[in-house]
Amino acid sequence: MFRDSRALISRKEKWNNYVLLGLRSPQIARHAQPGRFLMVRVNDQPYPLLRRPFSIHARIKDMVEILFTRAGTGTAILAEKNEGESLDILGPLGKGFTLKRNLKGKTVLLVGGGRGIAPLYFLARKLRSLKIQPTIFYGGKTAADLPILEKLHKHGFDLFVSTDDGSLGFKGLVSTLLQAEVQRSRFRPAHIYSCGPEPMMKAVAALASARGIPAEFSLESIMGCGIGACWGCVRRIRKGDTEEWAKICEEGPVFRGSEIVWEGEDS
Amino acid sequence: MSIQKPDLATDLGFLKLRNPVLAASGTFGYGLEFAPFINLNQLGGIVIKGLYFHPRPGNPPPRLAESSSGLINSIGLQGIGVKAFSEKILPQLKKVTTPLIVNVCGETDEEYAEVIGFLNASEQIAAFELNISCPNVKKDGFCPALNTETTFSLVQLAKRTSRRPVITKLSPNVTDIVEIARAAEEAGSDAISLVNTFLALTVDVETRRPKLANVFGGLSGPAIKPLALRMVYQVAKAVRIPVIGMGGIMTGRDAVEFLIVGARAVEVGTANLVDPEASVRIIEEIEDYCRANRIKKIEEVIGTLRA
Numbered sequence: 205m206f207r208d209s210r211a212l213i214s215r216k217e218k219w220n221n222y223v224l225l226g227l228r229s230p231q232i233a234r235h236a237q238p239g240r241f242l243m244v245r246v247n248d249q250p251y252p253l254l255r256r257p258f259s260i261h262a263r264i265k266d267m268v269e270i271l272f273t274r275a276g277t278g279t280a281i282l283a284e285k286n287e288g289e290s291l292d293i294l295g296p297l298g299k300g301f302t303l304k305r306n307l308k309g310k311t312v313l314l315v316g317g318g319r320g321i322a323p324l325y326f327l328a329r330k331l332r333s334l335k336i337q338p339t340i341f342y343g344g345k346t347a348a349d350l351p352i353l354e355k356l357h358k359h360g361f362d363l364f365v366s367t368d369d370g371s372l373g374f375k376g377l378v379s380t381l382l383q384a385e386v387q388r389s390r391f392r393p394a395h396i397y398s399c400g401p402e403p404m405m406k407a408v409a410a411l412a413s414a415r416g417i418p419a420e421f422s423l424e425s426i427m428g429c430g431i432g433a434c435w436g437c438v439r440r441i442r443k444g445d446t447e448e449w450a451k452i453c454e455e456g457p458v459f460r461g462s463e464i465v466w467e468g469e470d471s
Numbered sequence: 472m473s474i475q476k477p478d479l480a481t482d483l484g485f486l487k488l489r490n491p492v493l494a495a496s497g498t499f500g501y502g503l504e505f506a507p508f509i510n511l512n513q514l515g516g517i518v519i520k521g522l523y524f525h526p527r528p529g530n531p532p533p534r535l536a537e538s539s540s541g542l543i544n545s546i547g548l549q550g551i552g553v554k555a556f557s558e559k560i561l562p563q564l565k566k567v568t569t570p571l572i573v574n575v576c577g578e579t580d581e582e583y584a585e586v587i588g589f590l591n592a593s594e595q596i597a598a599f600e601l602n603i604s605c606p607n608v609k610k611d612g613f614c615p616a617l618n619t620e621t622t623f624s625l626v627q628l629a630k631r632t633s634r635r636p637v638i639t640k641l642s643p644n645v646t647d648i649v650e651i652a653r654a655a656e657e658a659g660s661d662a663i664s665l666v667n668t669f670l671a672l673t674v675d676v677e678t679r680r681p682k683l684a685n686v687f688g689g690l691s692g693p694a695i696k697p698l699a700l701r702m703v704y705q706v707a708k709a710v711r712i713p714v715i716g717m718g719g720i721m722t723g724r725d726a727v728e729f730l731i732v733g734a735r736a737v738e739v740g741t742a743n744l745v746d747p748e749a750s751v752r753i754i755e756e757i758e759d760y761c762r763a764n765r766i767k768k769i770e771e772v773i774g775t776l777r778a
Binding site for chain 2 (some may be wrong): 245431
């Protein structure tokens with residue numbers, strides 16, 4: 205992990221409420237892996253005080269991209285940054301998705317909801333470079349909530365799309381669509397990777413668990429430091445016969461579905 | 472402009488520091504977390520995250536919330552306990568020449584003594600910082616540092632048990648910080664560090680729920696600096712033992728403010744979370760301040776407030 209106090213914003217794209225920033229940072233880009241994340245300082249002022257965590261959305265040569273929505277004070281400031289400005293970033297941090305070569309020729313599903321698609325795009329590109337062809341389930345609230353749909357089409361990924369309001373694709377939750385497709389025996393997934401809203405991931409985890417499919421999830425949390433020092437970003441994680449609060453920044457953000465204690469689940 | 476490098480060394484009496492900047496407990500993990508970013512040997516000292524005797528689960532999330540220029544936390548001192556610290560962490564810190572100070576916690580008086588008793592054996596530990604002031608472990612933020620009797624008796628116990636100097640870390644959540652500091656001094660504390668976090672609350676107005684699962688948390692960061700500075704000034708005037716000041720230090724100039732009001736050293740806390748290189752940058756900025764003001768030794772500025 206590295207600190208780059210002058211990562212140059214070399215690309216900016218806006219799409220509805222979504223913003224994509226490409227940050228030139230050769231050292232961080234070289235070590236980037238799908239599922240790992242950056243901690244970004246949005247300004248040099250005392251407010252907002254903390255850095256903001258963002259999964260790496262893509263790596264393009266010596267550039268890493270982040271994709272986010274204006275969700276609060278920090279992201280609102282970040283959304284106003286322009287090409288030519290630079291940002292103070294740490295990365296790549298945490299542990300990413302496992303990339304198993306034995307998945308070649310098998311069905312691998314990527315399930316993303318809303319801004320949770322961000323790390324899955326990097327993963328999809330990486331899997332393809334390993335000759336693994338993923339199928340992507342991509343859901344949003346409305347058609348305006350699917351910022352990278354066009355990009356995924358352009359790259360020719362096998363895609364299933366849902367929107368809560370039916371404005372595009374299947375009407376309903378992406379987890380419902382996934383359930384229906386798997387039930388129709390359309391897929392015999394060998395592995396599932398997922399990121400998105402908590403209820404979506406919980407539903408995907410339940411499906412994976414019921415069918416004995418290994419699944420990995422990228423979790424989100426407010427973070428203090430991003431490097432394991434403050435213990436502020438914990439999640440209930442099973443370890444053998446016990447459970448403990450595990451640091452998302454250090455032991456995650458990607459965890460196996462079988463490890464995660466989901467909300468409302470008996471512990 | 473003087474070419475000579477300013478002398479940043481400071482003396483706590485029982486411990487000489489190469490510079491007055493220590494990493495504050497709870498914001499610097501077990502030290503190793505920062506090794507990828509900085510040379511740990513550049514620091515004046517490292518205060519290890521609070522250790523109980525046994526591993527400690529900590530509080531449920533959310534544990535963090537931001538406020539204006541501040542951070543409110545309720546980690547609840549989650550940690551690995553003394554045994555794992557000695558076996559797994561200390562060997563990895565062997566090459567660190569910076570004094571290591573262990574922040575000591577306890578559910579009971581006995582546990583404080585057990586932690587100290589266990590760690591007495593380690594040559595790597597330069598001193599103990601007695602954490603009697605964490606607001607996140609007891610209901611309603613109670614901690615021993617809230618009254619003179621519990622402060623006195625715990626410091627006395629620690630002094631009887633410890634083979635290392637004892638620094639007592641005080642809570643700002645009191646009516647009269649000076650009487651608590653005096654109780655610690657009378658009980659034999661070798662130094663005083665202050666302030667721990669301010670007991671705080673923050674609310675999500677949409678859900679009308681507290682933003683932290685634990686309801687209350689401890690406020691740190693730039694928001695508390697003037698409050699902390701006032702308390703450090705009051706305590707430094709009132710006691711003869713060395714005072715280590717902290718509270719919202721983000722820059723070298725912030726650190727110098729604490730030295731001017733009488734602190735012999737400072738701890739940098741929340742800044743480490745924002746910028747893992749903060750402590751080293753702050754040391755450089757103190758040097759810059761010395762050069763700009765033709766100060767040869769940083770000790771010249773300690774306790775020089777013109778009030």
